[in-house]
Amino acid sequence: MRAAAGAAKGLAIRNGLVLLWRGALVAVLLCGIGLLPWLSRTDPALTVLKARSAERDPTPEVLQAIRDELGLDAGPLRLLGRWLGRLLLHGDAGTSWVSGAEVLPAFVQGLGASLLLMAGALVVAALTVAAVCARTLWLGARHRLVGRRAGGGAAVLAALPEFLTASVLATVVGVQLGWLPALGWYGPQWMVLPALALGLPTGAVLGRMLDDLLPGAFAEPWALAAAARGVPGRSIARQAVRRTVPGVLPNLGVFVVGLTGGSVAVEQVFDIPGLGRFTLDAAIAQDLPVLQTGTLALILLAATAGGLTRLAARLLLGSALRDGALQSLHRPTPSTPRVLPLVYGGLLLGVIGLGLLHDPLAVDTSARLQAPSLAHPFGTDALGRDVLARVGHGALRTLAVACAVSVAALMVGVLLGLLPRLSSPLVDTVNAVPPVLAGLLAAGIAGSTPWTPALAVAAVAWSPLAAHTSALLRQERATTHLTATRALGAGRWYLLRYELLPAILPPVVRHALLRLPGIALALAALGFLGLGTQPPSPEWGLLLAENQPYAERAPWAVLAPACVLALLGALAVTAAGGVRWPRPWPRGTAHAATRRVPAGIPEDVT
Structure with missing residues (x-):
């Protein structure tokens, strides 16, 4: 008692x-x-x-x-x-300092537009998750799962951030083809392209994370026993999804908030009066009552989404978390040679190398907006500058900063994720701050410098990785092999080094690689919105911002850097599939018994 x-x-x-x-x-x-x-x-x-x-003169009397x-x-x-x-x-949020109007009516309108857009994006994301995981589920249900390979299309799609997808959809589908309206917010038709721009990358990333967990679920004893008893493959696949979804749910909460306040670039491209633009415009104008109301709404939304996803994860796993009755979904597997990363990497290096041979600042007004040719393989921009040269020279800074931010986010995310009681409230709070708002805060504190976007993105990029780490840690602590190893007298550091880290680090590193193109585009989005690097620098975000007004006349000026970014995404995602823990499980521990491969099951899925 x-x-x-x-x-x-x-x-x-x-x-x-x-x-x-x-x-x-x-x-x-x-x-x-x-x-x-x-x-x-x-x-x-x-x-x-x-x-x-x-137009009014800022005299001391007027300012006072x-x-x-x-x-x-x-x-x-x-x-x-x-x-x-x-x-x-x-219940009064005050009046706007700029317009003098009540804040709440405009806030409710923006929140309604964002929530409606979020609902459409979640539907698109769910369909995308199903498409990405379909092959793994089909093979697992028929006991023919031989690896963790997703198609190249899924790899590229998983790496396309919302801003890039929005630009491509608006340019190709909305402007060039004219199939759907690309600007405004007047009815269901106007919601299709923004929902696709937000939902496709989100669903692809979540689908890749879920697809990474499914082979481990199909190799668990319950799945093997069910297959031996003749349980239909569809039922086994359904239970495998239920087993793996809790490891992805915390990131779903992160994405839910990103689909509202963090979608400001998409709202900017499609001219949607949502919560993201509502908060961004207030931050730029220093309209404090509006800014505080939008930020408070994002904080409440982040806390609600985080709490609901953690509760859903507990309900799906039931008492297994408490009783330590889970199996590990992450076991070290031999890494196999992969050709696609070499192909994508060679293409990307080739494009950058060709671009470095030309001057990115050379202006030729007689060659404005020329189509791709032998002299200019990617065409020219509105000033006659070679787009290939600007892509190549801009890659050096864009990729270096993106890699540095990704490494820092991975280290911070893993360290804080291993302390879930400390990091969980911090993740919910940081997740409420979109990168654009973080950029404005960084600009306000440190000034608008070329490094402002890097500071802003680094301040928020670690939170999805910390949420993923915490979710995996919670499940690994409840595994049977960890309970057995602890019973044999293993200490905390031994468990961390030989049991927890080998299970947690590989999927989190793969997740970080999935987000590398997203970080590059988050930096580009801040440049697109006028924060950070300024013209005539050939930074990739500025390339998209400079050429966006000419998308109808010269689509190659937008599509060329977009394709290079997609190539970067394909490289990152396919390379992520080869990340494995470099050392085998230690001999003599309780985990050695679990490494025996069941008959008929290929070793690379156990």
């Missing part, structure tokens, strides 16, 4: 500390948003005046009148406290 009471008291204390930690993080984020106008290097009154009337009107002299903390008091006590 005393032991049970002590355990319950300890659990209550830990839950209280987690709630306190979560509340402190929300308070810090809100204070950071509230202090944004004062952290930036511009006078908030001057920014509001420019947003209201750019704006300060008096908005109460800026009272200080940021008093303004933040006043806003929270009105919102919590009266």
Whole structure:
């Protein structure tokens, strides 16, 4: 009785500390948003005046009148406290500093558009997940699973971030072919292209993660026993999906928030009045009441999505987590030579090498917007500059920064993911900050420099990897081999080194490689929106931003860098399939018994 009471008291204390930690993080984020106008290097009154009337002279009298009107002299903390008091006590989010209109009606309209778009994107994502995993499910149900290979199309699709997909869909389907409207938000037809742009990459990444887990589920004893008893393959496949979905659910919560506040680039391309643009425009104009309302909504959405996905994972696994009755879905398998990464890597290096032979800044006004030719294989842009040269020279900086950010995100994500009580509230809070808003915060604190996008993306890119690590850690702790090894006297460091890390690191590294093109495009999206590197630099984000207005007349200027980015994605995704733990399981541990391969099952799926 005393032991049970002590355990319950300890659990209550830990839950209280987690709630306190979560509340402190929300308070810090809100204070950071509230202090944004004062952290930036511009006078908030001057920014509001420019947003209201750019032609009016910023005389000291006019600026002081704006300060008096908005109460800026009272200080940021008093303004933040006043806003929270009105919102919590009266449900009043205040009025916009720029337009003078009530914040809540515009916020509700933007939230409604974003939620509707999110619902459509989730439908597209679910269909994409089913398509990516169809081959593995079909082979597993017929006991002919021989590997973890997805098609090349799935590899490219998994690496296409929303911004790139939106640009290609708007250019090809909306402008060139004219099949669907590409601009505005007036009805169901206008939702198709944005939902595809958001749902296809999301579903492909989730599908690749699920497809990575399914072979381990089909090789578990329950699946082998069910097959031996003649259970239909469809039933086994359904239970395999149920077994593997909990490992992916935390990232689904991350994507749900990204499909609302993080879809600002897609909303910008398709001119959608959603929550992302609502928050971005307020941040640029330093419209504090609007910015705080949008940020608070994103925080609540992130916390709700994270809590629901963790609850769903527990319900799907049932008491197996508590009783330590799971099998490991991740066992070391021999790495086999792969040809596709070499092919994609050779093509990418060839394109970059050819581009480096030419001057990316050479202007030739007589050769403006020329189609691809022998002299200009990727065509020319609006100033007559060679697109291939700009792609090649821009690759050096874009890829170097993307790789550095990816490595940093992987290290931070794994370290924090191994401490789930610390990282779970932090993931929910950081996930509420889209990269664009993080870029504005970084620009406000450190100034707008070429490294601002890297700081902003690095600040949020680790959260999906931490969520994935925590989900895998939770399941590995409940495995039978870990319980047996612990019973033999293994300590924490031994379990971490020989049992947990070999199971967790390979799938998380593969996940990080899947996100490498996404990080490159997140940097590009910030450049597209005017943050970070400025013209005439040939950075890939600027290439897309510069050539987007000419997409109808010269689609090659947009499609050429888009194809190179897709090539990068194919390289990253196919290379991810070869990531394996380099050392075998230690002999003499309880895991050695589980390495015996059942008869008739190929070793590379066990």
